[in-house]
Amino acid sequence: MAEPMKIRATLQGDVADVRILMLHPMETGQRKDAKGEIVPLHFIQSVVVTHNGRTVLDTQWSQAVSRNPFLGLRVKGAKAGDKISVTWVDNKGDKRTDEATVAPAS
Amino acid sequence: MPTTRGGFAAILLACLAAWGAALAQSDDPLAVGRKMLAEDNPGELWIERGKALFHQKRGPRNASLEQCDFGLGPGKLDGATAQLPRYFPDTDRVQDLESRLLTCMVQLQGFNRDDIVKRAISPAGSNGSDVEALALYITSRSNGMKMNISLSHQKEYDAYKAGEYLFYRRSGQTDFACLQCHGEANKRIRLQDLIHMTDKKGVQEVVSTWPAYRGAHFVVRTMQWRLYDCFWQMRLPELKYASDASIALTTYLHYQGNGAVIKVPGFKR
Amino acid sequence: MNNQRRHFLKLTGRVGALAAAFATGLVSSGRALAANWNKAGFESKALADVMNSLGATGAVESKDIVITAPDIAENGAVVPVAITSKLPNTQQISIVAEKNPFPLAATFDVSGGVEGYVSARLKMGQTSDVWAVVKADGKYFTARKEVKITVGGCG
Numbered sequence: 001m002a003e004p005m006k007i008r009a010t011l012q013g014d015v016a017d018v019r020i021l022m023l024h025p026m027e028t029g030q031r032k033d034a035k036g037e038i039v040p041l042h043f044i045q046s047v048v049v050t051h052n053g054r055t056v057l058d059t060q061w062s063q064a065v066s067r068n069p070f071l072g073l074r075v076k077g078a079k080a081g082d083k084i085s086v087t088w089v090d091n092k093g094d095k096r097t098d099e100a101t102v103a104p105a106s
Numbered sequence: 107m108p109t110t111r112g113g114f115a116a117i118l119l120a121c122l123a124a125w126g127a128a129l130a131q132s133d134d135p136l137a138v139g140r141k142m143l144a145e146d147n148p149g150e151l152w153i154e155r156g157k158a159l160f161h162q163k164r165g166p167r168n169a170s171l172e173q174c175d176f177g178l179g180p181g182k183l184d185g186a187t188a189q190l191p192r193y194f195p196d197t198d199r200v201q202d203l204e205s206r207l208l209t210c211m212v213q214l215q216g217f218n219r220d221d222i223v224k225r226a227i228s229p230a231g232s233n234g235s236d237v238e239a240l241a242l243y244i245t246s247r248s249n250g251m252k253m254n255i256s257l258s259h260q261k262e263y264d265a266y267k268a269g270e271y272l273f274y275r276r277s278g279q280t281d282f283a284c285l286q287c288h289g290e291a292n293k294r295i296r297l298q299d300l301i302h303m304t305d306k307k308g309v310q311e312v313v314s315t316w317p318a319y320r321g322a323h324f325v326v327r328t329m330q331w332r333l334y335d336c337f338w339q340m341r342l343p344e345l346k347y348a349s350d351a352s353i354a355l356t357t358y359l360h361y362q363g364n365g366a367v368i369k370v371p372g373f374k375r
Numbered sequence: 376m377n378n379q380r381r382h383f384l385k386l387t388g389r390v391g392a393l394a395a396a397f398a399t400g401l402v403s404s405g406r407a408l409a410a411n412w413n414k415a416g417f418e419s420k421a422l423a424d425v426m427n428s429l430g431a432t433g434a435v436e437s438k439d440i441v442i443t444a445p446d447i448a449e450n451g452a453v454v455p456v457a458i459t460s461k462l463p464n465t466q467q468i469s470i471v472a473e474k475n476p477f478p479l480a481a482t483f484d485v486s487g488g489v490e491g492y493v494s495a496r497l498k499m500g501q502t503s504d505v506w507a508v509v510k511a512d513g514k515y516f517t518a519r520k521e522v523k524i525t526v527g528g529c530g
Contacts, residue, residue, distance in 0.1 A: 006151050015490065019146050025231070028498070030476075034229075045412055049489075056488035062417045064472065064480040064498050066453045067231070067324050068148040072494030073485075135523075139445030142455035143496070297449055297525055321453050375449050 002088075002096035009075075009084045009102040016078035016102045018049070019070070020086050026067040043091055044069060050085045051075050080104040136297065140373075149242065149319025149371030152234060152326045156243025159236050165215030174210035176203070176244065183247040188368060191357045193259040200265040202356045203241055204330045205348040223347045227331050230323035238326045242317040245370045253313050253366045255357070262357065265350075269358025272351060273303075278342040284355075298375060303359070313363030315372025322375055329356055416479045422506070425471055425479045431508050434515035437462060440507050442520040448499065451524040457494035458518075462511035465491030473519075474503035499524050 003023035009016045022044070029041030041063060049057040049071075057073050075084065082102040089095040160171045176186035177194070191202040197209060204226070211217045228235040257263040273284045287293060288303040302308035316329040333352050337345040345352050416428035426432050443457040458468050466486040471478045475498075483493045491509070499505075504519045 003151070004154065006154075008146075019494075021146055021148050021151055023148070023151055023233075026498075051488060054488065057493075058484040058487065059493075060412055060417075060482045062477060062480050064475055064477060066496040066498055068151075070146050070148070070455075070494070070496045072146070072457065072492075073483075074490040074492050076488055076490060135446035136449055137445075138443070139448050139455055142443070142445070142457070142494075143453065297447075322450050 002094050005086060005088075005096065005098040007084060007086055007098055007100035009078075009082075009100050011078060011080050011102055011105045012074075013105075014077055014079070016051070016075040016082065016084065018073050018075055018084055018100075020047075020049075020072070022069045022071070022088060022096075024067070024069060024088070024090065026063060026065055026069060028063045041091060044088045045091050046089045047071060048087045049073060049075075050083075050087075051078065052083050053085075075102075078102050143321060144373040147319050147371055147373045148324075149317070149326050149373065152239045152242045152317075152319075152371065153246050155234070156239035156241070156246075159240050160243055165211065165217045167214065167216035169214050169216070171207075171210055171214060171240070173214055174206070176206055183244055185248055185251050187245040187248040188251045188254050190255065191262070191265065191353055191360065192255060193261050198261075199350075200259075200261050200353055200357060202329070202348070202353050203244060204237060204328060205353055207237060207240055207244075208348055226347055227327075227334070228325050230320075230325060232325060234325040238317065238328055241328045242326050242371055245317055245368065248368045249370060251368055253310070253360055253364050253368060255360045255364060257357075257361060265354045265357040266361050268350075268354035269356070272355050273358055278340060280341050282340040282342075284336070303362070306362070309359060309363040310366030313360050314366035314368045315370065315374075317370055318372030318374045320374045326371060327374070413479070413482060416482070417477060419479060420477060422471065422473050422478055426508065428479070429469055429482070429508055429510075429515070431469075431510070431515035431517070434508060434517045437509070437516035437518060440509050440516060440518035442505060442507050442518055443494075444505055444520055444522050446521075447523040447525065449525065451499045451501070451526055454497050454499050454505075454522060454524070455494070456497055456505055456522075458492065458507040458509075460485075460491035460507070460509045460511065460516075462491065462509060462516060464512040465509055466512075467510035468493050469508040470495065470497065471506040471508060472497060472499050472503050473506060474501050475499060 006021040008019045024044050025042055027039050027042040031039045033039050043063040044061050047059045048055055056075055080102055083099060084102060085097060085099045087095060087097040163170050173180045177189050177192050178186050187203055191200050193200050208219060208222055211222055212219050225235050226237040228238060257266050276283045287300045291302045293300040301312055303312060316332060317326050320327045330347055330352055333355055334345045413428060416425055419425045419428055439461040441459040444455065448454040456470055458470060460468060467482065467484055469482040470480045472480055480497045481495055485491055499522060502523045504521050506517055506519045509516045
């Protein structure tokens with residue numbers, strides 16, 4: 001069920017500009033479907049980003065984060081070829097991990 | 107409180123800079139948001155999906171779309187969308203990308219045409235349809251290339267003229283033609299900017315940014331959807347999916363937009 | 376059902392499905408996550424309660440926090456917000472949409488090797504101030520910016 005993310009990591013000096021696009025319904029639990037029934041709460045609660053295996057960003061989200069979420073961050077002390085890994089976990093226990101390599105400055 | 111001239115000048119400059127920055131947003135208060143959203147477009151996630159669907163063996167015939175001819179030969183995708191719509195001898199008609207996809211999904215994969223049409227436009231907030239993902243993937247293979255359709259075949263020319271006629275023809279209970287909304291600069295409906303399509307730059311923007319991620323729907327939308335929705339907005343009878351009328355309008359717009367550099371997925375409100 | 380669980384369920388009120396999931400232990404693989412997740416903060420309905428849950432009551436406004444967000448958002452369901460904190464030793468950034476039903480939208484622990492910068496997209500129900508609550512060097516600071524919403528993004 002968990003769909004792949006798209007991770008872009010580009011070097012700017014010694015900082016990696018990381019941009020992550022995710023696919024997730026991020027349901028608020030307030031929306032009604034076509035039949036008039038409430039669509040249950042279903043959202044990403046945690047996103048963890050690692051740099052060469054070390055956790056660099058730990059986030060907690062609420063259902064107020066948009067559907068098909070985006071996350072942008074800037075990782076210090078990065079080099080081209082470094083590994084960026086992103087893991088999200090949602091309130092149903094679904095999770096997804098994707099990786100990318102830091103690209104050299106364009 | 108600085109008393110030197112230099113100090114005062116510094117404060118004045120700082121105030122002007124802040125005021126200038128504030129003024130810039132108030133000139134176009136929607137611009138910052140639009141730019142931030144377009145820079146990272148969730149629509150890009152549909153490209154991989156479309157690629158997988160293209161190569162996957164599907165349908166009653168358990169075949170992929172790798173042999174589908176989009177005008178440059180079976181399976182040749184690079185630059186194909188830049189030359190659509192065009193005349194196809196095997197179907198003896200002018201077809202746009204989605205119409206051609208339908209042809210291949212039916213002939214190569216054995217899908218039922220009505221079934222595909224029924225689900226071609228996905229519900230807002232869904233995972234999107236296979237057609238939407240495929241249309242985006244195939245068009246992305248023309249990214250960076252210029253729209254370059256020709257009207258050398260008689261039927262291509264006829265489609266262009268029919269599309270032109272439809273663009274300017276007032277009809278229905280609102281007495282609207284496309285021209286009413288898209289014939290002048292700086293028009294909008296509430297917050298929605300209306301592209302000036304009788305202007306070269308405007309129509310080039312249109313033809314180079316579809317399929318696009320429609321932010322409010324959270325899915326990728328196609329040109330067929332866009333035209334269908336316009337007809338709905340105009341309270342005209344339903345524009346049927348991949349109909350001759352829709353292909354005619356697309357032919358007209360693409361020819362007007364020739365030279366535009368394709369860059370998909372676009373990002374729409 | 377013990378008193379704690381009854382109290383917990385009452386507290387979570389509208390967050391029905393989530394509460395039920397916690398109560399019945401369905402969020403099993405995220406048990407550690409559930410323990411860490413700032414439930415009190417995310418379920419607070421008032422800005423003051425959110426600030427309290429973050430430990431940020433009495434935070435000072437700081438010009439070293441920049442909020443990049445549109446003056447007017449075309450779609451309240453997708454409002455881009457970027458926070459840049461120039462405060463030395465920035466440890467944590469939270470984004471709060473004051474007039475949302477549950478104002479706390481996200482908390483980022485930035486103490487591990489990233490710059491004091493995050494960018495995300497939020498749902499906003501109505502025109503409201505967006506607050507950045509930043510923990511730097513053990514102390515709390517805030518900044519805010521009004522974002523006008525034309526079409527609300529919650530339902």
